[in-house]
Amino acid sequence: MDQKDFKIESLGEYFTKKFQVTLTQREPINHDSYLFRFDFKNPKERLGLQAVQHIKISGFNLKGEVVERAYTHVFEDDGYFQIPIKIYRPNVHPQFPNGGELTPWLEKLDLNSELTIKRCLGKLCYHNNQFIVRPKLNNTWSQFDTVLFICGGSGITPAYQLIQSICNNPNDNTKMVLLYANKTEQDIWLQKELNEFQAKHKDQFTVHFTIDKFDENWKGLKGHVNFEMMTSKFPKPTETTLGVLCGPKPMNKLVIYLYEQFGVKKDNIVKF
């Protein structure tokens, strides 16, 4: 879909039609994650999504029931796209003996298998310096001077798309600050890419990493995201500050509360 053709109201089928792609590569990134590559049948086809729109992958859980989960590609070219996916394996976490429903299936799926996906509209649209918050309920474009991001683990992928789009748009001066939380340094996705964006767009984008387990060489923030981190790293919010979040469920609940305490307008808080 071309940027100039982007009109939400005319996109019904675009976001509901299911289609098949082929799993062609699954390269490990770290101890529990892979970069998956999916190929279209047509070598010229693309997902063609705007920043922050994702896809849903359908697969099966242990009981053989169909399950659908959301994923955000970090790279695409003619005929294929790539998504980093964290696997929630069984027998790793005592609270979740069966692991996740979909990702153990994705980890075992044979290469060259076909699987069903669909495109999704998502909770935020970005187009040329303008945003629509919750586009299923609202179709008003607004402008934000600052976007704050708080992400945990694999929740970085939708944020990364938006950061990439804003940094790559020379007409967009939106300021962005990202607070990215992980268990260990090894769990951080896209660290090099985020640091490169920061170096290249110093006046526009800042990233802060925080981890739970660290050694004496760690120079970043320590521990879970908290109010102090926000007050020390984020600019004071205004009417035109957007607060974005994407992480595991318990973290999201806390982050919404923290954003509100920090002073981000309730309507401007968006969970991907």
Ligand SMILES: Cc1cc2nc3c(=O)[nH]c(=O)nc-3n(C[C@H](O)[C@H](O)[C@H](O)COP(=O)(O)OP(=O)(O)OC[C@H]3O[C@@H](n4cnc5c(N)ncnc54)[C@H](O)[C@@H]3O)c2cc1C
């Ligand atoms: C807009 C959006 C974009 C997303 N993009 C991506 C992406 O690009 N890449 C990506 O990897 N994910 C992404 N996600 C998350 C993804 O949609 C799934 O939630 C995730 O893959 C888990 O699916 P699942 O069916 O395997 O686990 P579920 O059955 O949904 O269970 C997941 C939850 O179970 C618990 N759990 C289960 N097993 C374990 C374990 N072994 N260790 C710790 N906790 C466990 C955790 O609380 C975990 O959050 C995105 C989510 C959204 C909303």
